[in-house]
Amino acid sequence: MRKDNQSSVSEFLLLGLPVRPEEQSMYYAVFLGMYLTTVLGNLLIILLIRLDFCLHTPMYFFLSHLALTDISFSSVTAPKMLMNMLTKNQSISYAGCISQVYFFLFFGDLDSFLLTSMAYDRYVAICHPLHYTTIMSQRLCFLLVIVSWALSCASALVHTLLLVHLSFCGDNTIPHFFCDLSALLKLSSSDTTVNDLVILTVGSVVIMLPFICILVSYGHIGATILRVRSTNGIYKALSTCGSHLSVVSLYYGAIIGLYFFPSSSNSNDKDVIVAVLYTLVTPMLNPFIYSLRNRDMKGALGNILSKGTRSS
Numbered sequence: 001m002r003k004d005n006q007s008s009v010s011e012f013l014l015l016g017l018p019v020r021p022e023e024q025s026m027y028y029a030v031f032l033g034m035y036l037t038t039v040l041g042n043l044l045i046i047l048l049i050r051l052d053f054c055l056h057t058p059m060y061f062f063l064s065h066l067a068l069t070d071i072s073f074s075s076v077t078a079p080k081m082l083m084n085m086l087t088k089n090q091s092i093s094y095a096g097c098i099s100q101v102y103f104f105l106f107f108g109d110l111d112s113f114l115l116t117s118m119a120y121d122r123y124v125a126i127c128h129p130l131h132y133t134t135i136m137s138q139r140l141c142f143l144l145v146i147v148s149w150a151l152s153c154a155s156a157l158v159h160t161l162l163l164v165h166l167s168f169c170g171d172n173t174i175p176h177f178f179c180d181l182s183a184l185l186k187l188s189s190s191d192t193t194v195n196d197l198v199i200l201t202v203g204s205v206v207i208m209l210p211f212i213c214i215l216v217s218y219g220h221i222g223a224t225i226l227r228v229r230s231t232n233g234i235y236k237a238l239s240t241c242g243s244h245l246s247v248v249s250l251y252y253g254a255i256i257g258l259y260f261f262p263s264s265s266n267s268n269d270k271d272v273i274v275a276v277l278y279t280l281v282t283p284m285l286n287p288f289i290y291s292l293r294n295r296d297m298k299g300a301l302g303n304i305l306s307k308g309t310r311s312s
Helices: 002-008 021-051 058-087 094-127 129-136 138-164 181-187 193-227 231-260 266-291 295-311
Strands: 011-012 091-093
Touching: 011 058, 011 094, 021 058, 021 266, 021 295, 058 094, 058 138, 058 266, 091 094, 094 129, 094 138, 094 181, 094 193, 094 231, 138 181, 138 193, 181 193, 193 231, 231 266
Parallel strands: none
Antiparallel strands: 011 091
């Protein structure tokens, strides 16, 4: 079965973005700038957290992993899309397409688990501030990250193993700029009932369950804030959660809108635009809305710049 699959379809054709040919150059420049901003912005976050001892806290530990995940998540799709736009070559090999599906799911799920870990960190910091150091120990932080990586790997592996057992005979055109799992299932000539069932069940575990945990965490945070009569206390609590809540809204809003409320078969353009939002736009904005506007991150950047100026 596997050999037949590979012999019948050796490559897929990615239709790319729904833009006119004369606009390709402009969009190429825009998306190249977005991708470079994503990589450089998140690398800066990792560098600042690594170099500044004051940022060696659980919140910034999770943030550094989130930044690394955002770089990897964008790198799964953006370079191939940009290369296709530049060379006008829409093909991607069978093995390359399957690999893209795996790593896309892996880093997408990892984002979800890391955001949940960060929400728990904020819950402990605001609702149990006196026990924060004890609860959010280094051991627990490492455990949360390791479990996030393990669950993401397992989830992506299940989808990928089921995918490689499907037959692809005939149409090999994917109306997307990357190998999207749902688009591949529509192309398959095999019965995809099991795949659809696994998407529903595993998707509920890696997407909806973490989302519910985040909502519960913020429910407790909101109740705690309402009991705080100090205006400064409320402002401090909101400032530590506002950026994380913005990232959560962007991430889950796009994914839930795309995969849990799918569009009709003749509106692929909307699906592609939403995919651009969570594969390129959200990872690019994360350093700005979560980190670079943070007072601690600005202080760390200022300290490093001042040290560099003195040394020169």
